[in-house]
Amino acid sequence: MEEIARNTTLQVSHAVEILSAVIIGFAVVKTVYNYLQSLKKSAPKITLEAIRIRFGSSVAVSLELLLGADVLATAVAPGWNEIGKLAAIAVIRTLLNYFLERELAHLHTKGM
Secondary structure: OHHHHHHHHHHHHHHHHHHHHHHHHHHHHHHHHHHHHHHOOOOOOOOHHHHHHHHHHHHHHHHHHHHHHHHHHHHOOOOHHHHHHHHHHHHHHHHHHHHHHHHHHHHHHHHO
16 A cells, blocks of 8 residues: 555656646747747737746746655655755755746736
8 A cells, every 4th residue: 555655646746747847848839939929020019028927937837846746756755865855956946936936026016
């Protein structure tokens, strides 16, 4: 039973990592498309700030998903080495997300 729980948790963790990569991949494609559209004179203008906010929001969601995946992966193998790695990753991703959210809020209040 413990082995089933471990395997299921790891599979869910990997699925969340893949989902995060897919979100970022779609966000990159959409960002490039919107940027190219903003360069056209005949297309409705999308501001660069709006493009950045949309992309930044996708990155923020992906960072949160990746942190959740790391927590799941560490939950099944809670050795001190894994806990230390999770702590370092959590701090880095949380700081990235914090500053990204601040930048998004600043952009949102500035131009939107």
